[in-house]
Amino acid sequence: MSDPSLEAALDAALGDSARRDAELDATEEFPAELCARLDDFGLPTYYVPTEWGGALDDHERLFRLWRTVARRDLSALVAHAKTYLGAASVWVAGSPELAKATAQAVLSGVPVAWALSEPDHGADLLGGAVTATATDRGWRLDGRKWPINNATRAGLLTVLARTGEAGSARGHSLFLVDKSAPAAGTWRALPKARTHGIRGVDISGIEFDGAVLPSTALIGEQGKGFETVLRALQLTRTMCAALSVGAGEHALRLGARFAATREIQHKPLLDRAYPASIVARCAGLLGAAEAAALVAARSVHSLTRELSVSSAVVKALAPTLVDAVIEELAELLGARSYLTEVYEHGAFQKLERDHEIVAIFDGSTPVNRGSLVQQFPRLARGLDAGSVDVGGLAEAVAVGSPLRPLDRSALTLLSRNGCSLVQSLPALAEELAGRQSHAGLAEQAGELRAAAERIGGLMARTGPSARPPMAAHELAAAYELCYAGAACLQLWAAQEARHRGEPLWQDGLWVRAALRALLARIASLLRTPPPAAEGDDRIDGPLARAIAAAAATGAPVTPFGAPAPAPSQPSHRPEEQREEHRAR
Structure with a gap:
């Protein structure tokens, strides 16, 4: 069960590090201080399942903790969270002995890296050239992994290596490499790569030359490494959305505070229609x-057998939507979105x-x-049949409530049931049409249902x-929306009564703004007429003002967010703005 006090405690533990984060970014230094605070x-402990002594029994809680860090400094989270990503394969397929040993290492603070990509193969994991050869002493590892997050700093690495036929799904196996075990000279760290963003993070690599691993280093069965990676990715891709949501929250707070305090001709930007529409659209x-x-x-817990769909959806969707938020807010901030030492220590250009x-x-x-795209036939059939795991979906939308234990054996490479969430749209649209709801919400639900049905027909x-082809990718993007x-x-229907009276929930502001933005993007992808803009004036102003007020006081700027520290002083005081204006 999610615990707001835990998020607040983590937020307090992070302290006020904005200036220091900017300094580390400028000098491309590893965020060691913030990682030490984490x-x-x-x-x-939240990276290790409870059965091996950790506290990971609720992925909503982990999502919220990661988001709390991401809205402060995404670099630090990318560096620290890699341990969860690196160890996930052990939790999915490792032996009890290997899982226990890995858990002890993680709990003692040892970073873990996930060594998948290679210089000449990138995302083509089946084309990997790193080999693991069976010997009488265990396994001999040869080849280069690059670029890898935490390759140099990590004490443990999960390495995908070829143990059989090249290019075969059964030709690869996974190994947990303890860097202290192989003989000296049989592996070397590759230099840190300079990066445009996350400048201080350890993006480097590792090269093996006859490194001998014990037989117990094998994760799962020989030849099933690629399958294990795909199953572990369902967990890690899902959780990566927290990085985007946290970064988006940071961007929205910066943009809303700027729009509320920046005066042009003695009038705040937020009081003008266009800036207010940008803030409202980004909030949606x-x-x-x-x-x-x-x-x-x-x-992850309640619809585990459908995770091959939902994990791919949110891993593509969340960064795409947040990139759009950042792009629009950059236009609003103008030069201050680009400068490195102006406006809250240049935080916006860093997070971008x-x-x-x-x-x-x-x-x-x-x-x-x-x-x-590979799952289109199943998704189309699911939409056509309207099949829904009612119990699993109800648990998925009961935000903040306890979750059933994760059954990792239920992770499957393809979802036989399609996607219960999308397939619930027809019944949900009918329910909303039959009950009193805020202006336009039932109509928006009907439009979304019609779009989903059209997408299902195209997928079939x-x-x-x-x-x-590109058209298939665009169709997948429309399905994500x-x-x-x-x-x-679903969250509105399940949670409205609980949040009634909160600023973002009044008059259905957030859900109407979200659906408006999503329907517009769907129409663009399907090349259909955009939805009517009627009622925009009743959303933009109130929602923009609610977001600005929340950003100024530290209240949540998302419907399910947690409070954050308010800025210690106004980021742009009106008298300073007027002085700037006179100087120009």
């Missing part, structure tokens, strides 16, 4: 990303650069959309392909 707080997109990510995080990596690691957006006529819209509607 260790002292005990964040690594971020609310949609948060809704999709929360439902997916809870689906840092966030660009989220769409790339753990499977890029095209990779995840390609994964969805688009067969799986090893090299999907339907997933987000369904998440918004």
